[in-house]
Amino acid sequence: MPKNIISIQSQVATGYVGNNIAGFAIQLHGIDLTLLPTVFLSAHTGHPVIFGEAISPALLSDLVKGIGAINIPADAAYLISGFCNLPENIDIIAHTALQYPHLKFVYDPVFGDFHCGGLYFEEEIATYSVNKLLPHAHILTPNHWELEFILKKQFNTIDELKTAVRNHDLLKDKTLILTSANLADTSPDGIEVILIEGDEVTRFNGPKIPLETTGTGDLFTAIITSQLTLNKSLNDAIRIAMNFINHTLAYVQSVNGKELSAAALMKHLHLLK
Template identity: 45%
Template sequence: MTNNTIEPHIISIQSTVSTGYVGNNSASFAIQLHGINCVAMPTILLSSHTDKPVYYGEAVPKELFDKLARGVLEINTAQLTQYVVSGYLKSKEIIDATAKFIKQLKAQHSITYIYDPVFGDTRTDGLYIPKEQADYSKERLLSLSDILTPNHFELEYLLGKRITNEQELITAVQADEVLSSKIIVLTTAEMKENVNHQVEVILINQGKLSHFYADNIPVEVVGTGDLFTGTLSAQLTKGRTIEEAIQTSMNFLSEVLRYVHLHGLKEMNAMAILQAQDVLAVKYK
C-alpha cells in the first residue's frame, strides 16, 4: 500500500473568506468530508464573498504565496497528491505564482491539474474580474490544465464563441487548438436540447459528449461551483471514474441546495453541506 493510499491530499488554490462558504471554505470542507487532506493555498483573503454589500480584504502578496508553495514542495506533499485544483485568481502576480507552482508540482509527481476559471457567469451578466486578469488566466493556466470545469459563460469566453446547442459546442471545442485536447466538465450547461430545464453538466472528452442531470432546485447561491469542483476532485482521488465523479458531485450539490431552499437560507452554511454527506457514502473502487 502506497503513502498516497494511506494519506491522500488535494491541493486547492482558491480564495479564503472570514465568513461564508465560497472558495476554499466550501471546497476544503467537501474534500475533508471524503477523508482527504486539503492543502489550502489562499489566493485572496476577504472578510466575506463579494456578493455581500460590504467586504474587505486583498490579494495575497506573491512573496507570501511563493513561501507557502515552497513549504508545501519541500515537505514532499506532491508525493501524496493526485489532483491540484485552482479557482478564484484575481491578480496577475498570483496567476504567475500559481503557474509556477503547478509546474513544480508536476515536475515532482504525476499530478492532474483541474482548472476552474472562476471569472464570470450569466448570473452577473459577464465577467466579475477585470478582463485583463481573465485573459491572463487563460494564457498562463489553460495550457497547463488536464481537466477544466467552466460554467457556460466561462467556456464561451475561453472559446471566444457563443454556444447555444450541442453541435455548436462540439464543433467549437474540436476546432480549438488547446481545448480539443482537454477533458472539459461544462457545469450549468445552457443548451437548447435540455427541454426539461434540468440542471445539466456535459462532459466533453475525446470528441464525445456525455450528459448528466440533477433536479433544478429553485435557489441561487454563491460558491456552488467551488463546492462542485472540490467534490469532483475528491471523488476522483477516491478512485471514481470521471462519469461517476460528476454524477455524485451533482447529487451532493443538489442535496446542499435542497437544504438551503427548505430552510429559506440566502446562502450555504455548514449544516447544509454536512447533512448532504450521505450522498458521498458509496463504495469506492
C-alpha cells in the first residue's frame, strides 16, 4: 500500500484550511503526507486581516526537487492540488503531475464560490489554472460555482449538467465529483454531491448543517483521496467523507464554534474506518 499522499496547496499559521486540514485528515487515516505549500498566510482569507504571501516559484520548485531526490513520490499513489494563485506555481504543479505519471492527480480548483461572491483572485489566474491543470487531472472536486466557471455555462438540472460535461472536450473523460450541487431539485435542507464517470451519474444526499465555515472542501478532497489510497471504492469514499463532515460540523455547531478544530475531527475519527 502507498505510504503517503502528496498535497500541494495553501498553508496557514493558524486555522484549518488547505494543507492544514488536508494534512491532518490524511494522517487520521494512518497515511503520511508530503506537504508542499503554494502560499503561507497568517490565517485563511475569511478573516478581516491576514498577512503572508505566495511561496516563491524557486522555493516550491526546490521542494519538489527535494522530495524527488529522496524518492518520496515512489511511495505515493495520489497527488492533490488546491489553492494556488500564482501562474508560475501552477506551472510547477503541472510539471509535477507530468514528472510522476504513476500518481493519480486530484485537482481541487479552489478559486471561487457563491458565498464569497465569485472568484478568490483574478479571473486570468483561475482560467490559467484550468488550462494548465485540468488536462492532467484524473479526478476533479469542484464546487458548483467552480464547475460552472470551468464549463463556462450555468446548469440547473441533472440533465443540463450531464449534457454540459458530455460536450466538454476535457471533462467528458474525467472522474468528476461535484461537491456542493445546487440543482433545481436539490433539497434546501440537504447537501448533495454528484459523481460523474462517463455516462454514469450517481447522486449522494445528506443533511445540511447551517454553519458557514472555511475548509470543508479541502477536508472533503483529503478524505476522498485517503479512502481511495486505502482501496475503498469511490462511492464508499464519498459516503464516508459526507458522513464525517456532517458529524464534524454538527459538533462545531453544538459547541457554538465558528471554525473546524482538532477536537471536532478527533471526536469523529471512528467514522473514517
